[in-house]
Amino acid sequence: MNFKLTPTQSLFRQMIREFAEKEVKPLAAEIDEQERFPIETVQKMAPLGLFGIPLPVEYGGAGGDNIMYTIAVEELSRVCATTGVVLSAHTSLCLAPIFENGTEEQKKKYLPKLASGEWLGAFGLTEPNAGTDASAQQTTAVLDGDEWVLNGNKIFITNAGHAHVYVIFAMTDKSLKNKGISAFIVEAGTPGFEIGKKELKMGIRGSATAELIFSDCRIPKGNLLGKVGGGFGIAMKTLDGGRIGIASQALGIAQGALDETVKYTMERKQFGKSISQFQNTQFQMADLKTRVEAARLLVRSAAFKKDCKEPYSADAAMAKLFAAETAMEVTTKAVQFHGGYGYTREYPVERMMRDAKITEIYEGTSEVQRMVIAASMFKK
Amino acid sequence: MINKNDYKNVYVFAEQRGGVIQPVALELIAKARDLAEALGEKVVAILAGYNVEHLIQPLFEYGADEVVITDHVELKDYLTEQYAQAVSQIIDAVRPNIVLFGATTIGRDLAPRLSARLATGLTADCTKLEISEDKQLMMTRPAFGGNLMATIMCTEHRPQMSTVRPGVMPKRDPEPGRKGSIVRFETKFDTSKIRVKLIEEIKEEKNKVDITEAKILVSGGRGVGCKEGFAKLQELADILGAEVSASRAMVDAGIMPHDRQVGQTGKTVRPDLYIALGISGAIQHLAGMEESGFILAVNKDKFAPIFNVSDIGIVGDVNKIVPLLAERLRKEMQK
Amino acid sequence: MNIVVCIKQVPDTTEIKINPVTGTLIRDGVPSIMNPDDKGGLEMALRLKDKYGANVTVITMGPPQADLILREAFAMGVDRAILLTDRKFAGADTLATSNALAGALRTLEWDLVITGRQAIDGDTAQVGPQIAEHLDVPQVSYVCGLELEKGGKSFRVTKETEDGVQILEARMPCLLTVLASAVKPRYMNVPGIVAAYNKQVEIWGADKIDVDESKLGLKGSPTKVLKAFTKGLKAPGELFEVEPEEAVGIIISRLKEKFII
Numbered sequence: 020m021n022f023k024l025t026p027t028q029s030l031f032r033q034m035i036r037e038f039a040e041k042e043v044k045p046l047a048a049e050i051d052e053q054e055r056f057p058i059e060t061v062q063k064m065a066p067l068g069l070f071g072i073p074l075p076v077e078y079g080g081a082g083g084d085n086i087m088y089t090i091a092v093e094e095l096s097r098v099c100a101t102t103g104v105v106l107s108a109h110t111s112l113c114l115a116p117i118f119e120n121g122t123e124e125q126k127k128k129y130l131p132k133l134a135s136g137e138w139l140g141a142f143g144l145t146e147p148n149a150g151t152d153a154s155a156q157q158t159t160a161v162l163d164g165d166e167w168v169l170n171g172n173k174i175f176i177t178n179a180g181h182a183h184v185y186v187i188f189a190m191t192d193k194s195l196k197n198k199g200i201s202a203f204i205v206e207a208g209t210p211g212f213e214i215g216k217k218e219l220k221m222g223i224r225g226s227a228t229a230e231l232i233f234s235d236c237r238i239p240k241g242n243l244l245g246k247v248g249g250g251f252g253i254a255m256k257t258l259d260g261g262r263i264g265i266a267s268q269a270l271g272i273a274q275g276a277l278d279e280t281v282k283y284t285m286e287r288k289q290f291g292k293s294i295s296q297f298q299n300t301q302f303q304m305a306d307l308k309t310r311v312e313a314a315r316l317l318v319r320s321a322a323f324k325k326d327c328k329e330p331y332s333a334d335a336a337m338a339k340l341f342a343a344e345t346a347m348e349v350t351t352k353a354v355q356f357h358g359g360y361g362y363t364r365e366y367p368v369e370r371m372m373r374d375a376k377i378t379e380i381y382e383g384t385s386e387v388q389r390m391v392i393a394a395s396m397f398k399k
Numbered sequence: 400m401i402n403k404n405d406y407k408n409v410y411v412f413a414e415q416r417g418g419v420i421q422p423v424a425l426e427l428i429a430k431a432r433d434l435a436e437a438l439g440e441k442v443v444a445i446l447a448g449y450n451v452e453h454l455i456q457p458l459f460e461y462g463a464d465e466v467v468i469t470d471h472v473e474l475k476d477y478l479t480e481q482y483a484q485a486v487s488q489i490i491d492a493v494r495p496n497i498v499l500f501g502a503t504t505i506g507r508d509l510a511p512r513l514s515a516r517l518a519t520g521l522t523a524d525c526t527k528l529e530i531s532e533d534k535q536l537m538m539t540r541p542a543f544g545g546n547l548m549a550t551i552m553c554t555e556h557r558p559q560m561s562t563v564r565p566g567v568m569p570k571r572d573p574e575p576g577r578k579g580s581i582v583r584f585e586t587k588f589d590t591s592k593i594r595v596k597l598i599e600e601i602k603e604e605k606n607k608v609d610i611t612e613a614k615i616l617v618s619g620g621r622g623v624g625c626k627e628g629f630a631k632l633q634e635l636a637d638i639l640g641a642e643v644s645a646s647r648a649m650v651d652a653g654i655m656p657h658d659r660q661v662g663q664t665g666k667t668v669r670p671d672l673y674i675a676l677g678i679s680g681a682i683q684h685l686a687g688m689e690e691s692g693f694i695l696a697v698n699k700d701k702f703a704p705i706f707n708v709s710d711i712g713i714v715g716d717v718n719k720i721v722p723l724l725a726e727r728l729r730k731e732m733q734k
Numbered sequence: 735m736n737i738v739v740c741i742k743q744v745p746d747t748t749e750i751k752i753n754p755v756t757g758t759l760i761r762d763g764v765p766s767i768m769n770p771d772d773k774g775g776l777e778m779a780l781r782l783k784d785k786y787g788a789n790v791t792v793i794t795m796g797p798p799q800a801d802l803i804l805r806e807a808f809a810m811g812v813d814r815a816i817l818l819t820d821r822k823f824a825g826a827d828t829l830a831t832s833n834a835l836a837g838a839l840r841t842l843e844w845d846l847v848i849t850g851r852q853a854i855d856g857d858t859a860q861v862g863p864q865i866a867e868h869l870d871v872p873q874v875s876y877v878c879g880l881e882l883e884k885g886g887k888s889f890r891v892t893k894e895t896e897d898g899v900q901i902l903e904a905r906m907p908c909l910l911t912v913l914a915s916a917v918k919p920r921y922m923n924v925p926g927i928v929a930a931y932n933k934q935v936e937i938w939g940a941d942k943i944d945v946d947e948s949k950l951g952l953k954g955s956p957t958k959v960l961k962a963f964t965k966g967l968k969a970p971g972e973l974f975e976v977e978p979e980e981a982v983g984i985i986i987s988r989l990k991e992k993f994i995i
Binding site: 416479480483503504505507508510511512514515516518519520521522523524537541542543547548549550551552553554555556592594595596597598599600601602603672693694695696697701706707708709710711712713714715716719720723724727728731 | 745747759827828829832855856857858859860861862863864865866867868870871872873874875876890893894895896897898899900901902903904905908955956957958959960961962963964971972973974975976978979981982983984985986988989990992
């Protein structure tokens with residue numbers, strides 16, 4: 020049992036924190052304000068190997084581990100949750116399913132370019148009528164000769180429009196329900212594949228969230244990911260991994276809000292002393308820090324199990340549930356500690372509170388996480 | 400082991416550039432006078448350059464008892480090796496007790512090269528020099544980013560050498576017509592060691608807008624209020640060799656550009672002197688400047704939070720105080 | 735081309751605070767970093783490597799913990815890393831430090847030695863020029879720009895001065911001291927980080943280097959620290975409510991006391 024980061028993980032943390040502070044933080048308010056995708060940050064991250072952290076070197080990855088990946092998402096989200104989710108969606112939801120389910124040919128074709136950041140990745144499962152209940156997929160894929168023909172719409176897709184590679188789920192046999200869902204790799208620019216309406220969001224406003232529209236979109240037969248009918252399993256497994264990413268994002272937001280609040284309450288003076296000297300501040304802050312540390316242990320423990328190739332589905336759900344609720348609690352109290360200033364855009368906690376909310380919703384709402392955790396307890 | 404008694408007198412490297420004596424040389428001569436008097440020794444200026452004969456007399460007038468001059472075309476521009484050869488040959492010949500250099504890009508290039516050549520100690524960037532009871536030089540300098548002061552001695556080696564921050568030691572008033580002795584020294588250049596060539600020198604009118612680099616900042620807030628007010632602040636800054644900065648309110652109002660903003664959403668500054676004029680001291684402003692070395696604040700409101708961090712606070716109207724202060728400072732700086 | 739970059743691990747002095755009660759330095763929890771000017775120098779070396787091909791070695795003198803900045807250098811792209819660590823190096827002033835580094839450099843092959851201009855803990859700017867003198871090579875300090883001359887036998891160097899810049903030509907082998915502001919150092923890259931701890935940091939003691947031991951450490955240091963002290967606590971400021979003329983008089987006298995004017 021060892022709770023310490025390895026020297027490699029700790030060196031990585033030093034690098035990503037410096038990168039986040041110097042390159043990401045200065046843009047955070049601006050991309051939020053302008054609802055602008057931080058393309059320049061993506062371009063800076065790419066040559067550093069940040070888009071292929073846990074991928075083996077043979078596929079062009081950095082050969083790191085999932086703990087390092089969680090540290091990356093945490094540290095980026097500590098200063099800018101938008102940048103955190105760009106990396107999380109790319110790595111957990113596109114790079115990982117192709118690595119875990121792809122044929123050797125698919126891996127050789129897609130992974131090196133995804134890992135180098137030349138191509139950004141995205142994932143399309145959610146539909147207007149298929150959110151938590153993914154089995155209600157309306158998008159269809161029909162084999163026509165050597166091509167699959169896709170029809171339907173996906174919504175709320177992170178990195179939409181900026182990604183080159185999309186892992187898309189569609190019904191290949193509606194009668195089989197879950198067992199009739201298959202996964203496909205679709206490249207941007209394929210005829211019949213268009214980006215639809217961009218969402219205007221409460222938080223993570225720099226992240227591109229949009230609709231994907233497939234109308235008679237023909238992709239090569241070889242772009243089926245996994246087996247016909249294996250899509251639901253791929254989606255669920257992918258989301259298990261994605262939850263570690265979002266848990267890391269939530270953790271980062273919480274840590275960022277905590278750090279801002281420590282700084283502020285030490286500087287802000289009321290009634291002749293800094294507000295950090297009031298016992299109310301101290302007790303509340305102590306509780307918040309404890310929660311953040313507990314969230315970090317859950318996140319790292321889930322990532323560690325994934326690195327050890329042990330089942331981690333419930334661990335990821337617990338990490339995401341707890342980290343997301345922690346992020347919401349910490350940011351809400353952070354705004355409260357900042358008083359009137361906290362409600363203005365002068366201080367970053369206002370943005371952090373808006374950013375935190377999504378972590379309780381996407382990649383499985385908190386309710387879904389509870390379902391996953393309970394299911395792991397009561398299975399026969 | 401050397402015989403320390405063979406080493407006498409306080410020497411100053413009289414830095415000149417293009418035939419112009421640098422202010423730090425005169426500051427060092429003034430300090431050297433104090434040290435020499437405490438030791439019962441002479442102040443000697445080392446003058447190296449080309450066609451610099453005319454600089455001898457001012458060195459006497461500012462307090463040198465003697466000038467050792469080496470005048471040679473090889474010394475026309477400052478280059479490390481040529482100057483190291485000249486000054487080390489002089490030091491070998493005259494055996495100084497103490498040698499002081501300005502902590503300029505020249506002094507900080509030359510002095511360490513010499514210290515290695517002469518195998519003696521060198522203390523960088525001193526802000527205080529004193530003579531101890533046993534007649535040793537005590538050199539005090541800041542370290543750890545100015546958080547710590549250290550007093551350093553060089554007891555067993557000679558000469559005792561240090562570089563001194565420009566602008567720290569006050570100059571003496573010159574004594575017109577003051578005389579001293581002149582020693583002409585002929586440097587024997589070993590040209591085989593000269594391996595760096597000056598291709599060109601590009602002088603820049605430095606347009607310093609990086610307020611984080613400024614040693615002194617004159618900063619204005621709501622109490623200054625308008626562009627005309629900031630013009631007055633600029634006058635004051637020019638006298639002090641300072642830069643002008645501003646609070647957020649003035650930047651948001653478009654009166655000052657963003658790169659001059661101090662505070663949470665602007666820059667964090669740490670000058671030696673921060674003059675806060677008409678700035679109330681909102682927390683976000685204080686966060687950006689409270690680490691400054693010395694803070695002078697002027698504000699109408701005596702309960703303004705800026706006074707919690709200031710070293711001297713003046714309750715008053717900046718528009719009245721700034722012109723008066725500028726006038727007095729101008730007189731002081733001319734002295 | 736062989737390049738050796740001398741780097742130092744320093745406390746991040748911008749993070750150092752004074753204990754408001756005791757007036758002493760708080761060093762606990764202050765992170766140790768690669769000295770910024772040295773990192774600038776390392777970046778310059780790596781750019782030469784990228785452009786012309788070069789073997790870049792980093793060398794540091796310090797306690798075993800200084801291993802960290804050598805790993806960081808590996809993760810930035812250097813080829814070789816040497817840690818000079820020995821009790822005999824302890825207590826060194828700038829001259830003794832330069833003797834140790836020069837002693838190590840005598841055993842290595844190089845065309846260019848780069849150091850940072852100065853370290854943020856000492857701010858002396860002395861070690862670079864002192865090394866150059868020991869090794870009998872030319873130096874250029876305050877370097878903000880560097881190009882290899884045609885023919886590859888010398889460098890065209892830009893040096894920052896108070897009045898602007900000088901363009902100099904320095905013949906190889908030579909030593910340059912570099913400003914952090916000259917170049918933006920690259921970040922460590924992730925594959926480099928993953929590989930950094932699989933590489934070998936060479937650990938050298940005093941016996942591995944070419945220098946007389948009497949020139950090392952405390953023994954080899956002509957300067958000694960008599961005392962170190964903090965500037966003390968910030969006393970509560972004074973507040974004056976007086977007529978403008980009198981106020982200006984007070985300001986002038988205080989600024990004079992503090993040697994500010």
